[in-house]
Amino acid sequence: MQSKKMIKSIFYAFLFFQIMASLINIFKYGTDIGSYFFLTRGWAEDSSLLLERVWGVSAIAFFALSFWKRQFLIPISLFFFSISFFKYVQGGFFGSDLVVYAHLARIVFPLFLVFKSDIYKKWVLLIGVASTFIFHGIEAMMGNPEFLDLFIYFYSVIFKSFPSEQLSTQIIYWVGVSDILVGVLALIFRKNIFIIGYLAFWGFFTALLRPIFYGQDGIIPFFERVPHFAAPILIILLIKNLKNRNHRSLL
Amino acid sequence: MRTIFTFVLLLSSFSVMAEFKHLRVLMHSDPSHKAMVVYTLDKKKYAKGSELVYSINQKMDEKDVKINKITKYSVKSLKRGGKYLLKFDLNNLKENSTVYFKISTPNKTSKLYHFKTAPKDKNAPLALLFGGDSRSDSAQRRVMNKKMKELVVQNPEIIALVFGGDMIENGMKWSQWEKWLEDYQVTITDDNRILPFVPVRGNHETDRKLFNQLFFMDEAGFEDVYYVSYFSDLAIINLNTNISHLGKQRKWLESTLKDLSSKGYWMVPNYHRPAYPAVKSPGKAKKHWVPLFEKYGVDFVFESDGHALKRTAPIFNGEINHQKGIVYLGEGGLGVRQRNPDRGNKWYFQSPGYTYSMHHAFLLRKKNGSIKVSVEVPDSNKSFDQMTFEKRNN
Structure with a gap:
């Protein structure tokens, strides 16, 4: 009972940070939701900003309401979907065609508590995280310059010199291959704690690279990526619970 | 009849x-x-x-x-x-x-x-137009192109338009490129003077190959779209914010700045995603290019992407510094709908800096050892703002 409460609290804490990061982003810089209605649909800027801000604040309201009825987590998932979907619609960055799939962990993370069955809980998170890994892997293989710069900078912090772009591109390519491989393996060997543990480690490490690279400007991007490591952590807890002979739904 | x-x-x-x-x-x-x-x-x-x-x-x-x-x-x-x-x-x-x-x-x-063509003599008068972001709104784009045509007529010493990227919304759609190319014909004056074009790639020019084909960057050997355009002793350093900022480009930037600085060139970087934005979050240029700009003392910088008019206070090492500071101008007003830049109240817009929601182009005039930059807006014969830059002693 105690651990149930604790896990629930951890989930809500992670989700809270994820929502707050997006909300700060909305108020500070705006998102592609507002850009779409302002630039593409021709709305007044105030109206398009108001729309995305109301939508962002609603996510917090749904978050509060989800303590009462967990179905309120569904519109939070829709909120994250809308952010990614309008990124796809607006485009203008590397891999914009893949963004919804690459962001699937963020999109499905709020759904964790919606399902009663631990099996469904696990599947929804697993599909989300695997998709995020596989599509980030594809982007890496395609030579996403964002990943390239993260690698070059991290290397320079450790070794005090810049690696060549050619070498970095090759390394990022193979990192992409390994991301795809691990994403697929996680779907096949879904009870293997080492594979899921690696997803959690790599998800955390790559999220952490944002504040390392951007400094203060990377804090929000870090929290936006909370599901990249929080979801695998919850999957591990579910695996452990499912192994238990006296298995009862975790939450 | x-x-x-x-x-x-x-x-x-x-x-x-x-x-x-x-x-x-x-x-x-x-x-x-x-x-x-x-x-x-x-x-x-x-x-x-x-x-x-x-x-x-x-x-x-x-x-x-x-x-x-x-x-x-x-x-x-x-x-x-x-x-x-x-x-x-x-x-x-x-x-x-x-x-x-x-x-x-x-x-x-x-x-x-x-x-x-551009002069080679550094004492010869020279003028250029700068601007970026003409996507999404063809009607306003034509208004700005007409404005640039008028500026060419009024200032015959203008050589070219140096563009900061984001010509169209979706770089993969030929129909948008076609419209943009048609709209650009508006810049041709009544006596058939053509305004030449110096391209830089923006984040919406998503199809790299098509962009390079359209602007012949592939044949010129500038596939990565970073290069210097030499207008007498004024070096426009065109950079590409769509690719790695830290790889080959940074290495090239450092050696180029070192070389230009030692030869006494005016140095003006021009790129798309801003280091000191009016609206959005800062791009990677802030951390990885700005220290080089400051080290080698570039004269001022053109940025695009934000869809607002901006002039920053002179910035050096993350602070306002009227002696060593660099002014960042921008950021994209050649037709795209302009955003309200009030969000965030950023410190670098304190006087003499500012930011407004206003379509604009910059007119750069180099004469008698100084560069005057004016902000030109549609529906007005007067410049919205003017500033003068004296050559730095690097």
Whole structure:
């Protein structure tokens, strides 16, 4: 009972940070939701900003309401979907065609508590995280310059010199291959704690690279990526619970 | 009778323009001596027998004029849209001169167009237009193109438009490129002067290959779209914020700045995603390029992407510094809807900095050892703002 409460609290804490990061982003810089209605649909800027801000604040309201009825987590998932979907619609960055799939962990993370069955809980998170890994892997293989710069900078912090772009591109390519491989393996060997543990480690490490690279400007991007490591952590807890002979739904 | 005459006149003008669709002049590294005359073809066979004749500083009907003929051209098939580009390379041009040219095929001859090459003499007056972000709103884009045409008429020393990227919304859609290229024809003056174009890639030019084809970056050996355009002793350092900031480009930037600085050039970087934005979050340039700008003392910077007019206070090492600081100008007002930049109240917009929601282009005039930059806005004959930059002692 105690651990149930604790896990629930951890989930809500992670989700809270994820929502707050997006909300700060909305108020500070705006998102592609507002850009779409302002630039593409021709709305007044105030109206398009108001729309995305109301939508962002609603996510917090749904978050509060989800303590009462967990179905309120569904519109939070829709909120994250809308952010990614309008990124796809607006485009203008590397891999914009893949963004919804690459962001699937963020999109499905709020759904964790919606399902009663631990099996469904696990599947929804697993599909989300695997998709995020596989599509980030594809982007890496395609030579996403964002990943390239993260690698070059991290290397320079450790070794005090810049690696060549050619070498970095090759390394990022193979990192992409390994991301795809691990994403697929996680779907096949879904009870293997080492594979899921690696997803959690790599998800955390790559999220952490944002504040390392951007400094203060990377804090929000870090929290936006909370599901990249929080979801695998919850999957591990579910695996452990499912192994238990006296298995009862975790939450 | 008058109606029939007008109709025939219109029809004939359409047939000439149809033959030389999207006519434009491109300049890359050496605008004093090199230019490319480019137009779009619906079918490859229309290229057959094309030739370009040009004269320097004299119209072709003048006495004793030397006429040069170019019969060699290249035709390339565009990645999208099923169209072709025909290009004439004009090399070995005379600096600081007016180039008059005509294109002809076995059936058609164009009007007599002209453009100007850049001076080499650092004391010669020189002007350039700067701007970015013309996507999403064709009507406003045409308004700004008309404004630039007026500026060219008023300031004949203007050599080219240096663009900061995001010409269109979706770089993979030929229909958008086609519209943009049509709209750019508005910049041609009534006496057929063409405003040459210096390209930089923005984040919405998503199809790298198509962009490089359209602006002949592939043939010029600038596939990654970072290069220097030399306008006498003014070096416009065009950078690409769509690719790695830390790899080859940073290495190139550092060696280029070191070289230009030692030779006493005016140094003006121009790129898309801003380091000191009016609206959005800062790009990677802030952390990885700005320290180099400060180390080598660039004179000022042009940025785009934010869809707002901005002038920052002079910034050095993350603080306002009126002695060593660099002014960042921008950021994208050649047609895209302008955003309200009030969000965030950023420190670097304190006086003399500002930011407004206003379409704009920058007019840079280099004269007598200083550079004057004015902010030009539509529907006004007066500059919105003017600033003067003196050469730094690096």
